Amino acid sequence: MPGQSAGRHVGLVTPTTVRLFTPDDPLRLARGGRLDQVDVAYETYGQLTAAKDNAVLVCHALTGNAHAAGFHPGAAKPGWWDHLIGPGKAIDTDRFFVVCPNLLGGCQGTTGPGSLDPATGRTYGLDFPLLDMADFVAVHRRLMAHLGLTRLLAAVGGSLGGMQVLEWSLSHPEDLANAVIVAASSRLTAENIAFSAVAREAILRDPGFHDGHYAEAGLTPESGLSIARMMAHITYLSGEALSAKFGRAAQQVGQQAGFGVDFAVESYLRHQGEVFSDRFDALSYLYLSRVMDYFDPFARPQATAAIAAARPGVLVIAFTTDWRFDRRHSLRIVARLHGAGVPVTYRCVPSASGHDSFLLPIPRYTDTVGAFLDRAWEVIRA
Amino acid sequence: MPGQSAGRHVGLVTPTTVRLFTPDDPLRLARGGRLDQVDVAYETYGQLTAAKDNAVLVCHALTGNAHAAGFHPGAAKPGWWDHLIGPGKAIDTDRFFVVCPNLLGGCQGTTGPGSLDPATGRTYGLDFPLLDMADFVAVHRRLMAHLGLTRLLAAVGGSLGGMQVLEWSLSHPEDLANAVIVAASSRLTAENIAFSAVAREAILRDPGFHDGHYAEAGLTPESGLSIARMMAHITYLSGEALSAKFGRAAQQVGQQAGFGVDFAVESYLRHQGEVFSDRFDALSYLYLSRVMDYFDPFARPQATAAIAAARPGVLVIAFTTDWRFDRRHSLRIVARLHGAGVPVTYRCVPSASGHDSFLLPIPRYTDTVGAFLDRAWEVIRA
Structure with missing residues (x-):
């Protein structure tokens, strides 16, 4: 169970599913349309403090899921970010309460186009509405409320997950004391x-x-x-x-x-x-x-007004050999935030492993995340 | 007709097809098997001198064809290398007799897997034998013989065409006074x-x-x-x-x-x-x-023995933004030939257009090819 592990892993975890939107309280989507039923699968690791000040929300990449760390019963392999999340690790479950939800539109427990449309009893298929990065954030904010969280110590994500953290930082920076954006982009290129x-x-x-x-x-x-x-x-x-x-x-x-x-x-x-x-x-x-193709948050009017006021701590990480989202994608985020007066820590981590580096146990990467969160925690506790 | 054009293009051209191998004289393939009938489509531009010393053979890329320059009757667009081949151009049809054959295994006039197998009356399909770069050269050498050519002023090719020129330079350097190898590779990477x-x-x-x-x-x-x-x-x-x-x-x-x-x-x-x-x-x-995947000519024993003896002129061209075959592919060819004592001219041409630069009218590229062939021609004529 969460937080009970004595070893390097968080131990055995089980996913939870919760219905966050219903016909009486539907999810109204950013591009129009609505969803009358949204279930969200998520996992948690570690314990929430009484002050509820130690929550870290993890956002997964395009093909990720809620199983970020620890083991499902009987499984030989741990979750996809187990290198980063666990007792004594960068996202330290001895100190932090970690939440990882499967995102809206996914296929691993959260409502998506492969889910049954309650109105027809058939799978949505291409009748599922088009989504926007803002919808992912809206669902995760609802999950925060469900868990009784009013502010996160940090939101952390890689690739699409990092893009979601960026969206969140810009649209609702008051939710986040800190944001960690790894191998992400604020605007896809034509390639x-x-x-x-x-x-x-x-x-x-x-x-x-x-x-x-x-x-x-x-x-x-x-x-x-x-x-x-x-x-x-x-x-x-x-x-x-x-x-x-x-x-x-x-x-x-x-x-x-x-x-x-x-x-x-x-x-x-x-x-x-x-x-x-x-x-x-x-x-x-x-x-x-x-959703990734259309994402272009800095193009919005007053894109950085909210984050400039809230000034969360931001860490942006790129990898030297990532050519899917090369460092210029990260530098663009850094430049836009700097331009708005938001302090940003930027690291381009040497790695031979390309974009997938964000999933790998690279000490200079995990140590950077760990040090950033250590400091974030000290600041909160000060 | 070839050589008759007064303008920038070689004018109207018509493809020719010739049967170069027959059951009595089949093509024996490098990887085993044979082809009892090989037809080859080719085009020529310019006039062959009486001394037969001005022939330039052009080798096309993966999806190219014999129509390298000039116009087919009624066509709005000229051949694929018309920027490079024509009166007064880099491959100057006022001086050179240019031959461009469709390669073996192709689908644009030369025998390939989509041709009818004379033994069955059906298309070969996957019963067509596996090919090797050496087979392309064998067919082109036979075409040379058919045209009465004993030595080429130059063989010129881009991408797969450049790989074919490299193969030819290593296996039968006596055929070529000069070789021009553009945006090519001597060994594909895993990527x-x-x-x-x-x-x-x-x-x-x-x-x-x-x-x-x-x-x-x-x-x-x-x-x-x-x-x-x-x-x-x-x-x-x-x-x-x-x-x-x-x-x-x-x-x-x-x-x-x-x-x-x-x-x-x-x-x-x-x-x-x-x-x-x-x-x-x-x-x-x-x-x-x-064929491209398997090509690795420098791995052969005595790979450079023949070219070291014959010492043809070699020009190797890469393009700055080509990432399909980045400049390291070209530099490897240069290094191997240098190592064998073969003088090589190498240029990495600035271009924003990636691998396809070899098909584009980039003056520093076409001028480099032109100057190399000018000098080759002066040497032959000296």
């Missing part, structure tokens, strides 16, 4: 959008997509989703990392050349695609990636 | 292979691929081929070029957000995919891209 467009095209063109109603038809666009993931996966790594890991090694010595997995890197990618299409939903991929 | 692997996966998984016998079945894997091209196209450009050309512009002002072509860059990419799937064959894509 970023292009890669996501091809991934979506692979999904949409798969006959198994069935106009988004694949689940009812007993189909799945697994080929399209695999291809989307294989391609995206290349962009999450660095050329350097792929060369170091695979080089030009043959998958099997002496095998006949052909169009299968001749090279080890091909076998790896195909495996990534297969595993992914088993665990992730194609509709969620479409909806969440589109 | 390079990974991108091609995803492209192939998109083709192979398209139900329209029909195990390679789509033509007989009246099908076509156009979705897979489009997706392959869209993805590859991103890697042929630079992020900088995509940003400059499209930025985050909407495709249509005020349109509803969705999963179609919301952004201009999406419309562009989709168009690229559609045009490509109309003009190119999926099987050729599989076969030719695989």
